[in-house]
Amino acid sequence: MHPAPSVIFFTTFSGLGFGLLFFLGLGYPSVTGWTAFAFFVIAYLMAVGGLMASTFHLGRPERALKAFTQWRSSWLSREAWCAVGALVLMGLYGLGLVFFDARWTALGLLGALLSMATVFTTSMIYTQLKTIPRWNMKLTPLKFLSLSLAGGALLAGQVSVALVLLVIAGLVQLYTWVEGDKALKASGTDMATATGLGGIGAVRAFEPPHTGTNYLLKEFVHVIGRKHSQKLRIIALGLMTVAPVTLLALPFSHVLGVLAIISHITGVLTARWLFFAEAEHVVGLYYGKR
Amino acid sequence: MTTLPAKTEKKLGLVIDLDTCVGCHACVISCKGWNTENYGAPLSDQNAYGADNSGTFLNRVHSYEVQPAGDAAAQLIHFPKSCLHCEDAPCVTVCPTGASYKRVEDGIVLVNEYNCIGCGLCAWACPYGARELDQAEGVMKKCTLCVDRIYNENLPEEDRQPACVRTCPAGARHFGDLGDENSDVSKLVAERGGMDLMPEQGTKPVNKYLPPRPKDEMPEFDVLAPFLEPVAEEPKGFLGWLDKTLEKL
Numbered sequence: 001m002h003p004a005p006s007v008i009f010f011t012t013f014s015g016l017g018f019g020l021l022f023f024l025g026l027g028y029p030s031v032t033g034w035t036a037f038a039f040f041v042i043a044y045l046m047a048v049g050g051l052m053a054s055t056f057h058l059g060r061p062e063r064a065l066k067a068f069t070q071w072r073s074s075w076l077s078r079e080a081w082c083a084v085g086a087l088v089l090m091g092l093y094g095l096g097l098v099f100f101d102a103r104w105t106a107l108g109l110l111g112a113l114l115s116m117a118t119v120f121t122t123s124m125i126y127t128q129l130k131t132i133p134r135w136n137m138k139l140t141p142l143k144f145l146s147l148s149l150a151g152g153a154l155l156a157g158q159v160s161v162a163l164v165l166l167v168i169a170g171l172v173q174l175y176t177w178v179e180g181d182k183a184l185k186a187s188g189t190d191m192a193t194a195t196g197l198g199g200i201g202a203v204r205a206f207e208p209p210h211t212g213t214n215y216l217l218k219e220f221v222h223v224i225g226r227k228h229s230q231k232l233r234i235i236a237l238g239l240m241t242v243a244p245v246t247l248l249a250l251p252f253s254h255v256l257g258v259l260a261i262i263s264h265i266t267g268v269l270t271a272r273w274l275f276f277a278e279a280e281h282v283v284g285l286y287y288g289k290r
Numbered sequence: 291m292t293t294l295p296a297k298t299e300k301k302l303g304l305v306i307d308l309d310t311c312v313g314c315h316a317c318v319i320s321c322k323g324w325n326t327e328n329y330g331a332p333l334s335d336q337n338a339y340g341a342d343n344s345g346t347f348l349n350r351v352h353s354y355e356v357q358p359a360g361d362a363a364a365q366l367i368h369f370p371k372s373c374l375h376c377e378d379a380p381c382v383t384v385c386p387t388g389a390s391y392k393r394v395e396d397g398i399v400l401v402n403e404y405n406c407i408g409c410g411l412c413a414w415a416c417p418y419g420a421r422e423l424d425q426a427e428g429v430m431k432k433c434t435l436c437v438d439r440i441y442n443e444n445l446p447e448e449d450r451q452p453a454c455v456r457t458c459p460a461g462a463r464h465f466g467d468l469g470d471e472n473s474d475v476s477k478l479v480a481e482r483g484g485m486d487l488m489p490e491q492g493t494k495p496v497n498k499y500l501p502p503r504p505k506d507e508m509p510e511f512d513v514l515a516p517f518l519e520p521v522a523e524e525p526k527g528f529l530g531w532l533d534k535t536l537e538k539l
Binding site: 064075131194 | 352367417430
Protein backbone atom coordinates (compact mmCIF):
# COMPACT_ATOMS: atom_id res chain seq x y z
CA MET A 1 0.00 0.00 0.00
CA HIS A 2 1.06 3.56 -0.71
CA PRO A 3 2.14 5.13 2.60
CA ALA A 4 0.25 8.44 2.18
CA PRO A 5 1.51 11.04 4.71
CA SER A 6 -2.05 12.28 5.35
CA VAL A 7 -3.23 8.84 6.53
CA ILE A 8 -0.07 8.17 8.56
CA PHE A 9 -0.46 11.50 10.39
CA PHE A 10 -4.19 10.96 10.83
CA THR A 11 -3.97 7.52 12.41
CA THR A 12 -0.94 8.37 14.58
CA PHE A 13 -2.14 11.68 15.99
CA SER A 14 -5.82 10.89 16.30
CA GLY A 15 -4.78 7.70 18.12
CA LEU A 16 -2.67 9.73 20.55
CA GLY A 17 -5.29 12.47 20.94
CA PHE A 18 -8.15 10.07 21.69
CA GLY A 19 -5.83 8.09 23.97
CA LEU A 20 -5.22 11.26 26.00
CA LEU A 21 -8.95 12.07 26.00
CA PHE A 22 -9.62 8.57 27.35
CA PHE A 23 -7.42 9.21 30.41
CA LEU A 24 -8.78 12.74 30.87
CA GLY A 25 -12.31 11.33 30.76
CA LEU A 26 -11.44 8.85 33.52
CA GLY A 27 -10.05 11.68 35.61
CA TYR A 28 -6.34 10.92 35.29
CA PRO A 29 -4.77 13.38 35.86
CA SER A 30 -7.43 14.96 38.05
CA VAL A 31 -6.95 18.50 36.76
CA THR A 32 -9.21 21.56 36.62
CA GLY A 33 -8.89 25.18 35.49
CA TRP A 34 -6.02 26.25 33.27
CA THR A 35 -4.05 23.01 33.74
CA ALA A 36 -7.07 21.10 32.44
CA PHE A 37 -7.31 23.64 29.58
CA ALA A 38 -3.71 22.89 28.52
CA PHE A 39 -4.33 19.11 28.55
CA PHE A 40 -7.52 19.45 26.53
CA VAL A 41 -5.89 21.76 23.97
CA ILE A 42 -3.13 19.18 23.37
CA ALA A 43 -5.68 16.35 23.06
CA TYR A 44 -7.92 18.30 20.66
CA LEU A 45 -5.00 19.53 18.53
CA MET A 46 -3.93 15.92 18.02
CA ALA A 47 -7.38 14.36 17.58
CA VAL A 48 -8.90 17.11 15.42
CA GLY A 49 -5.63 17.76 13.57
CA GLY A 50 -5.46 14.06 12.74
CA LEU A 51 -9.04 14.03 11.50
CA MET A 52 -8.37 17.14 9.38
CA ALA A 53 -5.29 15.48 7.88
CA SER A 54 -7.41 12.50 6.86
CA THR A 55 -9.57 14.73 4.64
CA PHE A 56 -6.50 15.59 2.54
CA HIS A 57 -6.55 12.17 0.91
CA LEU A 58 -10.15 12.57 -0.25
CA GLY A 59 -10.78 13.23 -3.93
CA ARG A 60 -13.83 15.36 -3.03
CA PRO A 61 -13.30 16.71 0.53
CA GLU A 62 -16.19 19.19 0.14
CA ARG A 63 -18.61 16.25 0.32
CA ALA A 64 -17.04 14.78 3.50
CA LEU A 65 -20.27 15.24 5.53
CA LYS A 66 -21.94 12.53 3.42
CA ALA A 67 -19.67 10.04 5.21
CA PHE A 68 -22.05 10.17 8.20
CA THR A 69 -24.89 8.45 6.37
CA GLN A 70 -23.86 4.77 6.16
CA TRP A 71 -23.17 3.84 9.80
CA ARG A 72 -25.25 0.66 9.42
CA SER A 73 -22.72 -0.97 7.09
CA SER A 74 -19.53 1.11 6.86
CA TRP A 75 -16.74 1.27 9.47
CA LEU A 76 -15.57 4.58 8.01
CA SER A 77 -19.01 6.04 8.64
CA ARG A 78 -19.06 4.60 12.18
CA GLU A 79 -15.68 6.17 12.80
CA ALA A 80 -17.03 9.56 11.78
CA TRP A 81 -19.92 9.25 14.28
CA CYS A 82 -17.71 8.01 17.13
CA ALA A 83 -15.16 10.77 16.55
CA VAL A 84 -17.75 13.56 16.57
CA GLY A 85 -19.55 11.98 19.55
CA ALA A 86 -16.32 11.70 21.55
CA LEU A 87 -15.22 15.23 20.69
CA VAL A 88 -18.58 16.79 21.61
CA LEU A 89 -18.96 14.89 24.91
CA MET A 90 -15.35 15.45 25.93
CA GLY A 91 -15.70 19.12 24.94
CA LEU A 92 -18.63 19.54 27.35
CA TYR A 93 -16.76 17.58 30.03
CA GLY A 94 -13.72 19.80 29.48
CA LEU A 95 -15.89 22.91 29.70
CA GLY A 96 -17.01 21.82 33.16
CA LEU A 97 -13.44 21.15 34.31
CA VAL A 98 -11.93 24.35 32.94
CA PHE A 99 -14.59 26.96 33.61
CA PHE A 100 -16.85 25.60 36.35
CA ASP A 101 -14.38 23.52 38.34
CA ALA A 102 -16.95 20.74 38.06
CA ARG A 103 -16.30 17.07 37.26
CA TRP A 104 -19.28 15.54 35.46
CA THR A 105 -18.11 11.97 35.99
CA ALA A 106 -20.72 10.13 33.90
CA LEU A 107 -20.08 12.45 30.95
CA GLY A 108 -16.33 11.85 31.25
CA LEU A 109 -16.75 8.07 31.35
CA LEU A 110 -19.01 8.12 28.30
CA GLY A 111 -16.53 10.40 26.47
CA ALA A 112 -13.66 8.07 27.39
CA LEU A 113 -15.61 5.10 26.05
CA LEU A 114 -16.39 6.88 22.79
CA SER A 115 -12.74 7.93 22.44
CA MET A 116 -11.66 4.30 22.49
CA ALA A 117 -14.58 3.39 20.21
CA THR A 118 -13.19 5.90 17.70
CA VAL A 119 -9.77 4.25 17.74
CA PHE A 120 -11.43 0.84 17.41
CA THR A 121 -13.53 1.91 14.41
CA THR A 122 -10.42 3.40 12.76
CA SER A 123 -8.63 0.08 13.18
CA MET A 124 -11.63 -1.82 11.79
CA ILE A 125 -11.44 0.17 8.53
CA TYR A 126 -8.12 -1.62 7.93
CA THR A 127 -8.96 -4.91 9.66
CA GLN A 128 -12.07 -5.57 7.54
CA LEU A 129 -10.09 -5.68 4.25
CA LYS A 130 -9.67 -9.30 3.14
CA THR A 131 -7.71 -7.94 0.19
CA ILE A 132 -4.83 -7.02 2.50
CA PRO A 133 -4.10 -10.21 4.49
CA ARG A 134 -1.50 -8.45 6.67
CA TRP A 135 -4.24 -6.22 8.11
CA ASN A 136 -7.08 -8.74 8.08
CA MET A 137 -6.53 -10.14 11.58
CA LYS A 138 -7.64 -9.59 15.18
CA LEU A 139 -4.21 -8.25 16.11
CA THR A 140 -4.81 -5.07 14.09
CA PRO A 141 -7.46 -3.53 16.41
CA LEU A 142 -5.48 -4.79 19.41
CA LYS A 143 -2.42 -2.95 18.10
CA PHE A 144 -4.26 0.32 17.46
CA LEU A 145 -5.96 0.23 20.88
CA SER A 146 -2.84 -0.72 22.85
CA LEU A 147 -0.80 2.00 21.13
CA SER A 148 -3.49 4.61 21.68
CA LEU A 149 -3.75 3.72 25.38
CA ALA A 150 0.04 3.69 25.85
CA GLY A 151 0.45 7.04 24.09
CA GLY A 152 -2.51 8.48 25.99
CA ALA A 153 -1.07 7.40 29.37
CA LEU A 154 2.28 8.88 28.41
CA LEU A 155 0.72 12.22 27.42
CA ALA A 156 -1.46 12.22 30.55
CA GLY A 157 1.66 11.83 32.68
CA GLN A 158 0.48 8.53 34.20
CA VAL A 159 4.01 7.17 34.50
CA SER A 160 3.41 3.82 36.20
CA VAL A 161 0.47 2.93 33.92
CA ALA A 162 2.35 4.18 30.84
CA LEU A 163 5.32 1.91 31.69
CA VAL A 164 3.10 -1.19 31.60
CA LEU A 165 1.05 -0.10 28.57
CA LEU A 166 4.14 0.82 26.53
CA VAL A 167 5.57 -2.65 27.07
CA ILE A 168 2.25 -4.27 26.14
CA ALA A 169 1.93 -2.13 22.99
CA GLY A 170 5.50 -3.03 22.01
CA LEU A 171 4.85 -6.74 22.45
CA VAL A 172 1.61 -6.56 20.45
CA GLN A 173 3.44 -4.71 17.68
CA LEU A 174 6.19 -7.34 17.65
CA TYR A 175 3.67 -10.18 17.49
CA THR A 176 1.78 -8.37 14.69
CA TRP A 177 4.94 -8.31 12.60
CA VAL A 178 5.59 -12.01 13.20
CA GLU A 179 2.02 -13.00 12.28
CA GLY A 180 1.76 -10.42 9.48
CA ASP A 181 4.76 -11.88 7.66
CA LYS A 182 2.86 -15.17 7.29
CA ALA A 183 -0.50 -13.61 6.40
CA LEU A 184 -0.33 -13.37 2.60
CA LYS A 185 0.76 -16.98 2.24
CA ALA A 186 -1.87 -18.17 4.73
CA SER A 187 -4.63 -16.31 2.85
CA GLY A 188 -4.33 -18.82 0.01
CA THR A 189 -4.51 -16.08 -2.61
CA ASP A 190 -1.74 -16.25 -5.18
CA MET A 191 -1.28 -15.80 -8.94
CA ALA A 192 -2.83 -19.23 -9.52
CA THR A 193 -6.14 -18.33 -7.84
CA ALA A 194 -6.06 -14.73 -9.14
CA THR A 195 -5.93 -15.86 -12.76
CA GLY A 196 -7.60 -19.26 -12.33
CA LEU A 197 -4.83 -20.61 -14.58
CA GLY A 198 -2.94 -22.49 -11.86
CA GLY A 199 -4.47 -25.79 -12.99
CA ILE A 200 -2.50 -25.64 -16.24
CA GLY A 201 0.86 -24.84 -14.76
CA ALA A 202 3.06 -22.15 -13.25
CA VAL A 203 1.70 -18.66 -14.00
CA ARG A 204 4.04 -15.78 -14.83
CA ALA A 205 3.05 -12.19 -15.64
CA PHE A 206 4.18 -11.82 -19.24
CA GLU A 207 2.99 -8.36 -20.19
CA PRO A 208 1.17 -5.70 -18.14
CA PRO A 209 -1.96 -4.10 -19.65
CA HIS A 210 -0.22 -0.79 -20.35
CA THR A 211 3.25 0.66 -20.86
CA GLY A 212 2.92 3.29 -18.15
CA THR A 213 1.91 3.09 -14.52
CA ASN A 214 -1.64 3.49 -13.19
CA TYR A 215 -3.71 4.26 -10.10
CA LEU A 216 -3.72 0.62 -8.99
CA LEU A 217 0.06 0.29 -9.06
CA LYS A 218 0.62 3.64 -7.34
CA GLU A 219 -1.96 2.98 -4.62
CA PHE A 220 -1.52 -0.73 -3.94
CA VAL A 221 1.89 -1.91 -5.07
CA HIS A 222 4.49 -0.11 -2.99
CA VAL A 223 7.68 -2.12 -2.85
CA ILE A 224 10.38 0.52 -2.37
CA GLY A 225 10.32 0.79 1.42
CA ARG A 226 10.17 -2.93 2.14
CA LYS A 227 13.88 -3.35 1.46
CA HIS A 228 14.80 -1.80 4.81
CA SER A 229 11.83 -3.11 6.76
CA GLN A 230 13.84 -5.12 9.31
CA LYS A 231 16.00 -2.10 10.20
CA LEU A 232 12.97 0.16 10.35
CA ARG A 233 11.17 -2.29 12.62
CA ILE A 234 14.04 -2.19 15.10
CA ILE A 235 14.14 1.62 14.93
CA ALA A 236 10.34 1.86 15.37
CA LEU A 237 10.22 -0.49 18.35
CA GLY A 238 13.26 1.17 19.95
CA LEU A 239 11.73 4.63 19.66
CA MET A 240 8.16 3.81 20.56
CA THR A 241 8.75 1.41 23.47
CA VAL A 242 12.35 0.78 24.56
CA ALA A 243 13.50 4.42 24.74
CA PRO A 244 10.37 5.83 26.50
CA VAL A 245 10.34 2.96 29.00
CA THR A 246 14.02 3.57 29.81
CA LEU A 247 13.46 7.33 30.17
CA LEU A 248 10.41 6.84 32.40
CA ALA A 249 12.25 4.34 34.59
CA LEU A 250 14.83 7.00 35.43
CA PRO A 251 14.05 9.41 38.31
CA PHE A 252 11.19 11.57 36.99
CA SER A 253 11.84 14.94 35.44
CA HIS A 254 9.74 16.91 32.96
CA VAL A 255 12.59 17.04 30.42
CA LEU A 256 12.84 13.23 30.38
CA GLY A 257 9.04 13.04 30.12
CA VAL A 258 8.99 15.28 27.05
CA LEU A 259 11.86 13.30 25.50
CA ALA A 260 9.91 10.07 26.10
CA ILE A 261 6.85 11.56 24.36
CA ILE A 262 8.86 12.79 21.34
CA SER A 263 10.60 9.44 21.04
CA HIS A 264 7.29 7.55 21.29
CA ILE A 265 5.57 9.68 18.63
CA THR A 266 8.50 9.31 16.22
CA GLY A 267 8.46 5.55 16.79
CA VAL A 268 4.72 5.29 16.17
CA LEU A 269 5.06 7.36 12.97
CA THR A 270 7.77 4.97 11.75
CA ALA A 271 5.70 1.91 12.63
CA ARG A 272 2.66 3.42 10.95
CA TRP A 273 4.68 4.13 7.79
CA LEU A 274 5.67 0.46 7.80
CA PHE A 275 2.05 -0.56 8.43
CA PHE A 276 1.17 0.88 5.02
CA ALA A 277 4.41 0.32 3.11
CA GLU A 278 4.63 -3.37 4.05
CA ALA A 279 0.97 -4.19 3.41
CA GLU A 280 0.53 -6.33 0.32
CA HIS A 281 -2.74 -5.88 -1.58
CA VAL A 282 -3.72 -8.99 -3.55
CA VAL A 283 -4.34 -6.93 -6.71
CA GLY A 284 -0.55 -6.77 -7.07
CA LEU A 285 -0.66 -10.46 -7.99
CA TYR A 286 -2.31 -9.58 -11.32
CA TYR A 287 0.86 -7.64 -12.08
CA GLY A 288 3.13 -10.42 -10.86
CA LYS A 289 4.06 -8.26 -7.86
CA ARG A 290 3.22 -8.16 -4.20
CA MET B 291 -27.73 2.32 0.87
CA THR B 292 -24.48 0.45 1.03
CA THR B 293 -25.97 -2.74 2.39
CA LEU B 294 -26.13 -5.44 -0.26
CA PRO B 295 -29.48 -6.73 -1.51
CA ALA B 296 -30.22 -10.26 -0.22
CA LYS B 297 -31.13 -11.31 -3.76
CA THR B 298 -31.16 -9.64 -7.16
CA GLU B 299 -33.81 -10.31 -9.80
CA LYS B 300 -31.20 -10.85 -12.50
CA LYS B 301 -27.44 -11.38 -12.42
CA LEU B 302 -26.25 -9.51 -15.48
CA GLY B 303 -22.59 -10.08 -16.20
CA LEU B 304 -19.89 -11.07 -18.63
CA VAL B 305 -18.43 -14.40 -19.64
CA ILE B 306 -14.87 -14.06 -20.92
CA ASP B 307 -13.33 -16.80 -23.03
CA LEU B 308 -9.62 -17.06 -22.29
CA ASP B 309 -9.26 -19.60 -25.09
CA THR B 310 -10.49 -17.19 -27.74
CA CYS B 311 -9.14 -13.81 -26.57
CA VAL B 312 -6.34 -12.70 -28.88
CA GLY B 313 -5.21 -9.79 -26.70
CA CYS B 314 -5.98 -7.07 -29.24
CA HIS B 315 -7.15 -4.57 -26.57
CA ALA B 316 -10.11 -3.49 -28.74
CA CYS B 317 -12.41 -3.92 -25.70
CA VAL B 318 -10.13 -1.61 -23.68
CA ILE B 319 -10.39 1.12 -26.30
CA SER B 320 -14.13 0.79 -26.94
CA CYS B 321 -14.76 0.82 -23.19
CA LYS B 322 -12.69 3.95 -22.70
CA GLY B 323 -14.35 5.59 -25.69
CA TRP B 324 -17.94 4.88 -24.64
CA ASN B 325 -17.46 5.63 -20.98
CA THR B 326 -15.59 8.86 -21.62
CA GLU B 327 -18.41 10.24 -23.75
CA ASN B 328 -21.42 8.95 -21.81
CA TYR B 329 -22.48 8.07 -18.22
CA GLY B 330 -20.71 10.02 -15.49
CA ALA B 331 -17.41 11.85 -15.41
CA PRO B 332 -15.07 11.22 -18.38
CA LEU B 333 -12.15 8.81 -17.92
CA SER B 334 -9.24 11.23 -17.71
CA ASP B 335 -5.63 10.79 -18.76
CA GLN B 336 -2.68 12.41 -17.02
CA ASN B 337 0.27 13.59 -19.06
CA ALA B 338 -1.05 11.54 -21.98
CA TYR B 339 1.69 12.59 -24.40
CA GLY B 340 4.52 12.82 -21.89
CA ALA B 341 7.03 10.29 -20.64
CA ASP B 342 5.15 9.43 -17.44
CA ASN B 343 1.63 8.88 -18.74
CA SER B 344 -1.28 7.25 -16.94
CA GLY B 345 -5.04 7.26 -17.09
CA THR B 346 -8.29 5.78 -15.87
CA PHE B 347 -9.45 2.55 -17.50
CA LEU B 348 -12.39 0.34 -16.54
CA ASN B 349 -11.11 -2.64 -18.46
CA ARG B 350 -7.50 -3.76 -18.83
CA VAL B 351 -5.98 -6.75 -20.62
CA HIS B 352 -3.13 -8.60 -18.90
CA SER B 353 -1.05 -11.32 -20.58
CA TYR B 354 0.24 -14.35 -18.70
CA GLU B 355 2.66 -17.08 -19.62
CA VAL B 356 1.67 -20.45 -18.18
CA GLN B 357 4.27 -23.21 -18.10
CA PRO B 358 2.71 -26.68 -17.77
CA ALA B 359 4.63 -29.31 -15.84
CA GLY B 360 7.14 -31.38 -17.81
CA ASP B 361 8.49 -30.16 -21.14
CA ALA B 362 5.16 -29.15 -22.69
CA ALA B 363 5.22 -25.83 -24.52
CA ALA B 364 4.37 -22.69 -22.54
CA GLN B 365 1.01 -21.05 -23.27
CA LEU B 366 0.42 -17.33 -23.62
CA ILE B 367 -2.98 -16.32 -22.27
CA HIS B 368 -4.53 -12.90 -22.73
CA PHE B 369 -6.63 -11.94 -19.76
CA PRO B 370 -9.15 -9.07 -19.89
CA LYS B 371 -10.19 -7.84 -16.45
CA SER B 372 -12.99 -5.48 -15.42
CA CYS B 373 -15.55 -5.33 -12.59
CA LEU B 374 -16.97 -8.79 -11.83
CA HIS B 375 -20.21 -7.37 -10.33
CA CYS B 376 -19.82 -9.65 -7.29
CA GLU B 377 -22.83 -10.92 -5.36
CA ASP B 378 -20.99 -10.24 -2.09
CA ALA B 379 -19.32 -7.07 -3.31
CA PRO B 380 -16.94 -5.89 -0.55
CA CYS B 381 -16.57 -2.54 -2.34
CA VAL B 382 -20.22 -1.68 -1.64
CA THR B 383 -20.39 -2.33 2.10
CA VAL B 384 -17.27 -0.30 2.94
CA CYS B 385 -18.62 2.87 1.27
CA PRO B 386 -19.26 5.56 3.92
CA THR B 387 -21.55 7.73 1.80
CA GLY B 388 -23.88 5.33 0.01
CA ALA B 389 -22.35 6.26 -3.35
CA SER B 390 -21.60 2.61 -4.14
CA TYR B 391 -24.56 0.30 -4.53
CA LYS B 392 -25.70 -2.94 -6.10
CA ARG B 393 -28.93 -2.78 -8.08
CA VAL B 394 -31.74 -5.12 -7.03
CA GLU B 395 -33.21 -5.39 -10.53
CA ASP B 396 -30.11 -6.62 -12.38
CA GLY B 397 -27.23 -6.91 -9.91
CA ILE B 398 -25.07 -4.24 -11.54
CA VAL B 399 -22.66 -2.53 -9.11
CA LEU B 400 -22.63 1.22 -9.70
CA VAL B 401 -21.22 4.43 -8.21
CA ASN B 402 -23.37 7.52 -7.77
CA GLU B 403 -20.62 10.01 -8.54
CA TYR B 404 -22.43 12.92 -6.88
CA ASN B 405 -22.21 11.16 -3.53
CA CYS B 406 -18.63 9.90 -3.90
CA ILE B 407 -16.07 11.65 -1.66
CA GLY B 408 -13.14 9.88 -3.31
CA CYS B 409 -11.88 8.20 -0.12
CA GLY B 410 -10.70 5.22 -2.17
CA LEU B 411 -11.75 2.63 0.40
CA CYS B 412 -13.86 0.69 -2.15
CA ALA B 413 -10.81 0.32 -4.39
CA TRP B 414 -8.89 -0.98 -1.34
CA ALA B 415 -11.66 -3.51 -0.69
CA CYS B 416 -11.75 -4.83 -4.28
CA PRO B 417 -9.35 -7.76 -4.82
CA TYR B 418 -9.54 -7.45 -8.61
CA GLY B 419 -8.40 -3.85 -9.14
CA ALA B 420 -11.71 -3.08 -10.83
CA ARG B 421 -12.08 0.40 -9.38
CA GLU B 422 -9.89 3.37 -10.22
CA LEU B 423 -10.02 6.83 -8.68
CA ASP B 424 -10.14 9.34 -11.51
CA GLN B 425 -7.30 11.76 -10.90
CA ALA B 426 -9.02 14.71 -12.62
CA GLU B 427 -12.51 14.27 -11.17
CA GLY B 428 -11.59 12.90 -7.72
CA VAL B 429 -14.36 10.28 -7.84
CA MET B 430 -14.30 6.51 -8.18
CA LYS B 431 -14.83 5.03 -11.64
CA LYS B 432 -15.81 1.48 -12.42
CA CYS B 433 -17.44 -0.69 -15.09
CA THR B 434 -21.17 0.05 -15.35
CA LEU B 435 -21.79 -2.95 -17.59
CA CYS B 436 -22.70 -0.16 -20.03
CA VAL B 437 -25.95 0.44 -18.19
CA ASP B 438 -26.55 3.31 -20.61
CA ARG B 439 -26.37 0.95 -23.62
CA ILE B 440 -28.06 -2.27 -22.56
CA TYR B 441 -31.45 -0.65 -21.85
CA ASN B 442 -31.08 2.17 -24.40
CA GLU B 443 -33.96 2.07 -26.84
CA ASN B 444 -32.38 4.82 -28.94
CA LEU B 445 -29.74 2.31 -30.04
CA PRO B 446 -30.32 -0.43 -32.63
CA GLU B 447 -31.05 -3.70 -30.85
CA GLU B 448 -27.70 -5.31 -31.73
CA ASP B 449 -25.92 -2.43 -29.98
CA ARG B 450 -27.75 -2.96 -26.68
CA GLN B 451 -24.87 -4.79 -25.07
CA PRO B 452 -21.72 -3.59 -23.33
CA ALA B 453 -19.27 -1.76 -25.63
CA CYS B 454 -16.52 -4.33 -24.93
CA VAL B 455 -18.77 -7.24 -25.96
CA ARG B 456 -20.07 -5.43 -29.04
CA THR B 457 -16.57 -4.62 -30.27
CA CYS B 458 -14.72 -7.89 -29.59
CA PRO B 459 -13.57 -9.13 -33.01
CA ALA B 460 -12.80 -12.62 -31.68
CA GLY B 461 -16.14 -13.25 -29.98
CA ALA B 462 -14.34 -13.80 -26.70
CA ARG B 463 -16.80 -11.77 -24.60
CA HIS B 464 -20.39 -12.70 -23.88
CA PHE B 465 -23.09 -10.76 -22.03
CA GLY B 466 -26.24 -12.07 -20.38
CA ASP B 467 -28.13 -13.08 -17.24
CA LEU B 468 -26.03 -15.50 -15.23
CA GLY B 469 -28.88 -15.90 -12.75
CA ASP B 470 -30.99 -17.65 -15.39
CA GLU B 471 -29.67 -21.17 -15.87
CA ASN B 472 -31.27 -21.41 -19.33
CA SER B 473 -29.54 -18.30 -20.69
CA ASP B 474 -26.88 -18.67 -23.38
CA VAL B 475 -24.18 -17.43 -21.02
CA SER B 476 -25.16 -19.86 -18.26
CA LYS B 477 -25.11 -22.76 -20.73
CA LEU B 478 -21.69 -21.65 -21.97
CA VAL B 479 -20.37 -21.54 -18.40
CA ALA B 480 -21.76 -25.03 -17.68
CA GLU B 481 -20.38 -26.47 -20.92
CA ARG B 482 -16.89 -24.99 -20.66
CA GLY B 483 -16.37 -25.14 -16.90
CA GLY B 484 -16.52 -21.39 -16.28
CA MET B 485 -14.59 -20.32 -13.19
CA ASP B 486 -14.43 -17.60 -10.52
CA LEU B 487 -11.36 -15.45 -9.93
CA MET B 488 -9.99 -15.61 -6.36
CA PRO B 489 -12.91 -17.72 -5.05
CA GLU B 490 -11.22 -17.79 -1.62
CA GLN B 491 -11.91 -14.06 -1.22
CA GLY B 492 -15.59 -14.93 -0.85
CA THR B 493 -16.84 -12.21 -3.21
CA LYS B 494 -18.99 -14.59 -5.34
CA PRO B 495 -18.24 -12.88 -8.66
CA VAL B 496 -21.02 -12.88 -11.28
CA ASN B 497 -18.61 -12.64 -14.24
CA LYS B 498 -17.11 -15.98 -15.21
CA TYR B 499 -13.94 -16.91 -17.07
CA LEU B 500 -13.79 -19.84 -19.49
CA PRO B 501 -10.43 -21.59 -19.10
CA PRO B 502 -8.25 -22.21 -22.18
CA ARG B 503 -9.04 -25.55 -23.83
CA PRO B 504 -6.33 -28.23 -23.50
CA LYS B 505 -3.79 -27.96 -26.30
CA ASP B 506 -3.41 -30.76 -28.88
CA GLU B 507 -0.38 -32.99 -28.40
CA MET B 508 1.80 -32.80 -31.50
CA PRO B 509 3.99 -35.89 -32.10
CA GLU B 510 7.56 -34.69 -32.36
CA PHE B 511 8.50 -36.92 -35.36
CA ASP B 512 6.69 -38.44 -38.28
CA VAL B 513 5.89 -42.11 -37.61
CA LEU B 514 7.99 -43.05 -40.66
CA ALA B 515 11.00 -41.07 -39.48
CA PRO B 516 12.91 -44.06 -38.04
CA PHE B 517 12.89 -45.72 -41.50
CA LEU B 518 14.41 -42.76 -43.31
CA GLU B 519 18.08 -42.47 -44.28
CA PRO B 520 20.00 -40.61 -41.57
CA VAL B 521 20.94 -37.08 -42.55
CA ALA B 522 24.66 -36.77 -43.38
CA GLU B 523 26.39 -35.40 -40.32
CA GLU B 524 29.75 -34.67 -41.99
CA PRO B 525 29.64 -32.17 -44.86
CA LYS B 526 30.94 -33.51 -48.14
CA GLY B 527 32.07 -32.05 -51.49
CA PHE B 528 32.61 -28.29 -51.63
CA LEU B 529 31.15 -27.65 -48.17
CA GLY B 530 33.40 -30.35 -46.74
CA TRP B 531 36.47 -28.72 -48.36
CA LEU B 532 35.36 -25.26 -47.10
CA ASP B 533 34.87 -26.63 -43.60
CA LYS B 534 38.33 -28.21 -43.52
CA THR B 535 40.01 -25.12 -45.01
CA LEU B 536 38.34 -22.77 -42.55
CA GLU B 537 39.32 -25.05 -39.66
CA LYS B 538 42.98 -24.77 -40.69
CA LEU B 539 43.02 -20.99 -40.75
